[in-house]
Amino acid sequence: MIMEKSVAIILVNYKDYAARFLSACRDSLRLQDYPAERVKIYIVDNAATPESAAYLKDNYPEAIVLPRPDGNYTAANNLGFYQAIVDGCDYLVAVNMDTEMRSDWLSALVRALDDNPEAAIAQSKILLFPRTGKEKEGPRINSLGNVIHFLGFGFTSAYGEPDRHIDGYPEIDGYASGCSFIIRREVFQKVGGYNEEFYMYHDDLELSLKVRLAGYKIVLAPRSVIFHKYEFSRSVNMIYYMERNRYLTLLTFYPAYLLLLVSPAAAFMDAGMFFYSLVNRWFGTEMKIYAYFFNPKNYERLEREKRKIKELSVVPFSSLAHRFSGRIEFQEIANPLLKYLANPLLDLYWRLIRSII
Numbered sequence: 001m002i003m004e005k006s007v008a009i010i011l012v013n014y015k016d017y018a019a020r021f022l023s024a025c026r027d028s029l030r031l032q033d034y035p036a037e038r039v040k041i042y043i044v045d046n047a048a049t050p051e052s053a054a055y056l057k058d059n060y061p062e063a064i065v066l067p068r069p070d071g072n073y074t075a076a077n078n079l080g081f082y083q084a085i086v087d088g089c090d091y092l093v094a095v096n097m098d099t100e101m102r103s104d105w106l107s108a109l110v111r112a113l114d115d116n117p118e119a120a121i122a123q124s125k126i127l128l129f130p131r132t133g134k135e136k137e138g139p140r141i142n143s144l145g146n147v148i149h150f151l152g153f154g155f156t157s158a159y160g161e162p163d164r165h166i167d168g169y170p171e172i173d174g175y176a177s178g179c180s181f182i183i184r185r186e187v188f189q190k191v192g193g194y195n196e197e198f199y200m201y202h203d204d205l206e207l208s209l210k211v212r213l214a215g216y217k218i219v220l221a222p223r224s225v226i227f228h229k230y231e232f233s234r235s236v237n238m239i240y241y242m243e244r245n246r247y248l249t250l251l252t253f254y255p256a257y258l259l260l261l262v263s264p265a266a267a268f269m270d271a272g273m274f275f276y277s278l279v280n281r282w283f284g285t286e287m288k289i290y291a292y293f294f295n296p297k298n299y300e301r302l303e304r305e306k307r308k309i310k311e312l313s314v315v316p317f318s319s320l321a322h323r324f325s326g327r328i329e330f331q332e333i334a335n336p337l338l339k340y341l342a343n344p345l346l347d348l349y350w351r352l353i354r355s356i357i
Helices: 017-030 050-059 073-086 105-115 133-137 185-190 203-213 236-253 256-279 283-293 296-312 317-321 336-356
Strands: 007-014 039-046 064-068 091-095 099-101 119-128 141-143 146-148 154-156 180-184 217-228
Touching: 007 017, 007 073, 007 105, 017 050, 017 099, 039 050, 039 073, 050 064, 064 073, 073 091, 073 185, 073 203, 091 105, 091 185, 105 119, 105 180, 105 217, 119 203, 146 203, 180 185, 180 203, 180 217, 203 217, 203 236, 203 296, 203 317, 236 256, 236 283, 236 296, 256 283, 256 317, 256 336
Parallel strands: 007 039, 007 091, 039 064, 119 217
Antiparallel strands: 091 180, 099 217, 119 141, 119 180, 146 154
16 A cells, blocks of 8 residues: 655744634644645744743644744745655645535645645635635636736736636646645755745745755646635735835846846836835835835845756756736726736737747
């Protein structure tokens, strides 16, 4: 008999997150059909307090609680993943706490890697959590794998579309959503885990790009079904990290020639974002983003990361970039200017760039 892989599941708590979501997530995890003795649950208590630690231990006593002080989401994931590696786990699973899963969610994720030796990551089929009887009868898709825009934006594919049957293990051209994916231990170590400078947002995009540059595939595991209690927030912190990390993605991964080629489109988008910041009263946040990139110390860290990526890369970045999107198709920020002006122009420009590279 083949021994099942030992699996670590990493959850990250932040402030009142566990009080809102842990119970339902925990109950779903307890109902998984994968052998319980082969699974370790880790909860990284990000911005931990004595009260949050006590709550987690009381409400999920079989979980291993790892406290952290500062709220850095990427560092929290690294802490959980590396502790799982020290504890001898073969496969590592990142999953959001605001989820509930079908009972074969984990076994289907494991099987996706077992069945695809060339893949390092498999993402679950992520559905929007049904909140009404009608939604339960016809659930909608949250993500079938995420898309990378050539200006560094990331967004979900098939968002809001009706759930549907999917055969096999389709390859994901962009990146795996951090809501629910599994990665091989040795690959996580090889690519150096998450870049903690990202702090939050685009962390899953950054990790996936490194995995693909290292020569591995990312696949969808459509029989691993998870329901996400998705909430799109427009907090100032979210805006800062999403925009800053978009630039970080470009500067970390793009070769100089490609940065030069996309710079006119990037300037066009920056002008739009600057105007948008004035209209929506987060001009101060936009200035904070610029201030980050005027700090020379940040470029020292960026150059170190670029050298690491160059060392692990066996695939030219241009082959990945050919699969990037020229259109921003994120329903939460859709507006007429984006739909009728920016998207057609950016898509045309990216088609020209792809013909060159």
